[in-house]
Amino acid sequence: MPTTILDGEAYPEALQRRYAEEAKAEERMKTSELTGAALDWAVAKCEGVETIICPFNVHPHLLRIKGEISTNYVPSTNWKQGGPIIEREELCFMPILEDDNSTSWAADKRIDDLDDQNFTGQTPLIAAMRCYVASKLGGDVEIPEELK
Numbered sequence: 001m002p003t004t005i006l007d008g009e010a011y012p013e014a015l016q017r018r019y020a021e022e023a024k025a026e027e028r029m030k031t032s033e034l035t036g037a038a039l040d041w042a043v044a045k046c047e048g049v050e051t052i053i054c055p056f057n058v059h060p061h062l063l064r065i066k067g068e069i070s071t072n073y074v075p076s077t078n079w080k081q082g083g084p085i086i087e088r089e090e091l092c093f094m095p096i097l098e099d100d101n102s103t104s105w106a107a108d109k110r111i112d113d114l115d116d117q118n119f120t121g122q123t124p125l126i127a128a129m130r131c132y133v134a135s136k137l138g139g140d141v142e143i144p145e146e147l148k
């Protein structure tokens with residue numbers, strides 16, 4: 001069986017090395033500004049899903065579920081991954097008509113009888129995943145530097 005070589009190392013070893021390096025370098029970002037792989041990474045952290053950042057893909061960065069070669073982790077764009085989180089966490093969302101007649105989305109989560117969290121995004125999934133991350137990790141999140 002041929003071995004795939006990445007950065008001069010066999011494929012699994014190279015991914016493990018990159019994973020360890022990525023875990024070291026992190027920077028803080030506002031949850032309300034998270035998008036793409038940074039948002040997906042934060043959701044994975046909340047869900048306890050171990051991911052690997054794959055910078056060598058067609059996308060700028062893509063998360064793969066650790067140990068699964070072909071399973072991307074993209075809950076901010078995939079309803080099969082994000083939908084169950086929305087249902088379990090009882091997140092609500094609604095469209096917002098902007099001044100230029102475009103639509104954005106707001107998502108909220110009831111914290112208690114007097115308080116709830118509201119987050120917006122270009123899609124219902126982005127708004128909902130931001131809301132979910134904020135409910136678990138707060139308004140600022142440490143993410144790997146390369147996802148900024």
